[in-house]
Amino acid sequence: MTTYSAHPLRSTLPLVLSLFMAACSQSYVVLLAEDDGRVGQVSVTTPAGTTLLDKASEGIEISGQPGKTFAVDPQRLERDFGAALASAPRKPVSFDLYFNKGGTELTAASAADIPKFFDEIKQRPAPDISVIGHTDTAGSAEDNERLSLNRAKATAELLKKNLPQVINITIDSHGEKNLLVPTPDNSAEPRNRRVEITVR
Amino acid sequence: MPLPSCRVLILALLLSSCAFRSWGADSDVVGYVKIAHGKAFVSTRQIAVDAQPGTPLYQGSTLTTGSDGSLGVTLKDNTVMSFGPDTEVSIDDYLYKPAQDRLKLAARIVKGTLHYISGVIAKLKPEAVSINTPTGIIGVRGTRFAVKVED
Structure with a gap:
């Protein structure tokens, strides 16, 4: 280690570094409102x-001093993240379809909602969907396991038949284990006879 | 000759694990590209494809964009991520089995810009989510943020 060159280096290096940082050559994280x-x-x-x-x-510079946060103005957000923000896919959305007691027939109200849900799906590029079937607690757990799966399958068929642009559908069923409205066993509850559809 | 035989064994193990894991099956898909502009690629196991809406993502996939590129992806747990130009991001670890409480999302940004909106994993188990950068780790408590990493 030579000492004669250390002094000029010591005095100029921080200056050069800080100028470098200021020229927006900086790695940082910024929290955004939803x-x-x-x-x-x-x-x-x-x-x-x-x-x-x-x-x-x-915001906080990642390799900067911990706790030393700063406000990121909208111009800087747009400059640094404009392209990334503009490419954000729509947030996934979920809706429920309800069924008549004991089978895979939609209630009249849910059947009437179908066009609205289809429109939502059609607006998304390469939509992929998950369907989860549920029942109320009327009847045995085994029967409800089967019924919830059949409801999910019927829903998936309906989607496949009408929306060829859907690239993937995953089917799941929770039987009577995942109630929307908590009830004792053997309770007929229309709001629990449902299929949750999540569109991404 | 302990070294070569060891290598052969490792190679054999790797090959057999490939065969058994059946990469590319639908069940291994962790998400899909939804939006792609300019030069944008998805590389999975050293095979790069042009990213376009519907391109599947797997654990281990790397997403890259060129100087005019950007990408938007959605993962199975409803996590939404999008990337600006000159970006490289990999999905290092992804596990979404909420019924068994097996949840994990680890992504890494090497350079560029990433915009993140949390999904179900961050909601159910925030400590299971980490976004790694070359100089620090971002932990997520159910929210939206952006990160820029300079080369």
Whole structure:
């Protein structure tokens, strides 16, 4: 280690570094509000420590000093993340179809909702869907296992037949184990006779 | 000759694990590309394809964009991620079996920009989600954020 060159280096290096950082050549994380305005939390952990972000548009340089957060203005957000934000797919959406007692026939109200749900699916590129069948607690658990699967399958068929653009459907069934409205066993409850459809 | 035979054994193990895991089966798909602009690729097991709506993603897939590229993907647990130009992101670990409480999402951004909206995994088990960068780890408590990583 030579000492004579250390002094000029020591004095100029931080300056050069800080100029470099200021020229937006910086790795950072920024917390964003969700569509509904809610703001969650993210933590950023480095060997130097952990910083928690909990305010909208609050940012932290990843390899910077822990806790030293800053506000990210809309212009900078657009400059750095405009392309990424513009390419965000629509958020997945879920809806429920309800069934008449004991079978795979849709209630009149749910049958009337079908066109609305189909429109939502058609607006999405390469939609993939999961369907989960449920029953109420009337009847045996085994029968309800079968019935919930049949409801899910019937729903998947309906989707496949009408929406060729759907690229994948996964089918699942929860029988009477996952009630929307909690009830004792052997209770007929129309709101529990349903299939949850999630469209991505 | 302990070294070569060891290599052969490892190779054989790797090959057999490939055969048994049946990569490419529908059940292994962890998500799909929904939006792709410009140059954008998905590489899975060293095979790169042009990203387009419907391109499947697997655990281990790497997503890359060129200087004019961007990508939007949705994972099975409803996590939504999108990427700007000159970006490289890999999905290192993904497990979504909520009924068995087996949940994991680990992604890594090497460079570029990533926008993230959390899904079911972050909601059910926030500690199971990590987004890794070259200099730090982002932990998620059910939310939306963006990260930029400079080369």
